[in-house]
Amino acid sequence: MPEYTLKVRRYQPESGEGPYWQEFKVDLDPDLSVLDGLLQVRDRQDGTLVVRCSCRAAICGSCGTKINGQSGLACKTQISEAQEGADRRSANGTAPIVVEPMGNMPVVKDLVTDMEATHWEKIRRVTPWLLPEGDPPEREYVVPPESMIDITQSMACIQCGACVSACLSMEADPEFVGPAALAKAYRFVGDPRDSQTKERLYDLAQDPHGIYDCTHCFSCIDACPKGVAPMDQIMRLRRKAGDEHDIDDVNNGRRHELAFTKIIERKGTLDESLLLQESYAQGIGGKLMPTSGAIKGLLGSLPTAIRGIRTGKMRNLSKLIPGVHPKLPGDSQQHVKQIYTHAEEHREELNLYITGEEEALEEATTEPTPEDRVEPEADESPEPLASAVGGSGQDMDKITEGGSETAGQPEPVPESDVEPEPDEKGDR
Numbered sequence: 001m002p003e004y005t006l007k008v009r010r011y012q013p014e015s016g017e018g019p020y021w022q023e024f025k026v027d028l029d030p031d032l033s034v035l036d037g038l039l040q041v042r043d044r045q046d047g048t049l050v051v052r053c054s055c056r057a058a059i060c061g062s063c064g065t066k067i068n069g070q071s072g073l074a075c076k077t078q079i080s081e082a083q084e085g086a087d088r089r090s091a092n093g094t095a096p097i098v099v100e101p102m103g104n105m106p107v108v109k110d111l112v113t114d115m116e117a118t119h120w121e122k123i124r125r126v127t128p129w130l131l132p133e134g135d136p137p138e139r140e141y142v143v144p145p146e147s148m149i150d151i152t153q154s155m156a157c158i159q160c161g162a163c164v165s166a167c168l169s170m171e172a173d174p175e176f177v178g179p180a181a182l183a184k185a186y187r188f189v190g191d192p193r194d195s196q197t198k199e200r201l202y203d204l205a206q207d208p209h210g211i212y213d214c215t216h217c218f219s220c221i222d223a224c225p226k227g228v229a230p231m232d233q234i235m236r237l238r239r240k241a242g243d244e245h246d247i248d249d250v251n252n253g254r255r256h257e258l259a260f261t262k263i264i265e266r267k268g269t270l271d272e273s274l275l276l277q278e279s280y281a282q283g284i285g286g287k288l289m290p291t292s293g294a295i296k297g298l299l300g301s302l303p304t305a306i307r308g309i310r311t312g313k314m315r316n317l318s319k320l321i322p323g324v325h326p327k328l329p330g331d332s333q334q335h336v337k338q339i340y341t342h343a344e345e346h347r348e349e350l351n352l353y354i355t356g357e358e359e360a361l362e363e364a365t366t367e368p369t370p371e372d373r374v375e376p377e378a379d380e381s382p383e384p385l386a387s388a389v390g391g392s393g394q395d396m397d398k399i400t401e402g403g404s405e406t407a408g409q410p411e412p413v414p415e416s417d418v419e420p421e422p423d424e425k426g427d428r
Helices: 034-044 079-089 116-125 145-155 162-166 168-172 179-189 197-206 219-223 230-244 253-267 272-280 283-288 292-300 302-311 332-346 358-365 384-388 393-400
Strands: 003-010 020-027 064-067 070-073 097-100 107-109
Touching (some): 003 034, 034 079, 034 097, 079 097, 116 179, 179 197, 179 230, 219 230, 230 253, 253 272, 272 292, 292 302
Parallel strands (some): 003 097
Antiparallel strands (some): 003 020, 064 097
């Protein structure tokens, strides 16, 4: 049975000493979890090790930890996969599996954190219950099943706090409402039975630590073990607040968002110097007669601009003078505008998200050798689109037509082409 080394961050407050690291060796089947390794340590080596757990099936959300720097559930992380991740991070190719308590939360003892102030208090902040209109019905509220599809993703949250632990915005601003609470907020904003949709959105948009405090870093999407994608729910809250309810927030978040998309549509890439002006003083009229709020916002942004110049981010002329930033070459800009038009016509959400290891990227971009190439047989016709998704043309019918009963099944053979079965004497 393979041996693994767990490097655990310990903290024993009763000792009066600060946190320290301690390594333990465990013998485990590779298919078992990091939580199994921690429980083996507690049972066989050190009974003082404190870890929170319950279901051991990625349902209760109790065993949230940071493993090799990545927030997640210890019971859902196979110890062999954790070892591979540790080895990739190491310069010499071998390293212990690092286990720490979750981030952005005060540590109670060893791997147990206090989730009250950073998680549960903020969950209560978004009013996590329905606020229907009128008297309650005699039985239950009945809504069409399809009207609930939009919120099923946010309903999958198990309140493990992994997204809160990984959130970079909460590191910079501990008052940020946070990804878990805002995902929970969308669960009720998108519920057709709720009557306070606009009020909820207005509250979260006007809060300086609300929906516009998210930096769009995708860390919560990486961390979430249930596929809730909290950042996507935050972006949906923004769209509903701005596009559907036209809420103009005091934090300038909506105007900044509009300025950003307008510049990309016009130039293809971001003109950062123009972005600042367009966020606070939209159009020619706004620049000729800026409001007191716009002047205050622009002056308040000067330290950020100065840091950009000092670090070299805004060193050339096109980044210092608004409007000088070039457009994309050739007809590339026209393609960008076509994407905008298509997205607006079809109301598509374009939350582009690309992740992966460098090794996997190299393998994906490496040309196959002649030995690896498989030439199609003479009677085979290439189906590039079907091959791209890993299925045949009939499988593609199932995808594009929403799953018909006959999709993916062999075509029926005409009766004239079917040979009769031979009888007992061999005659046909």
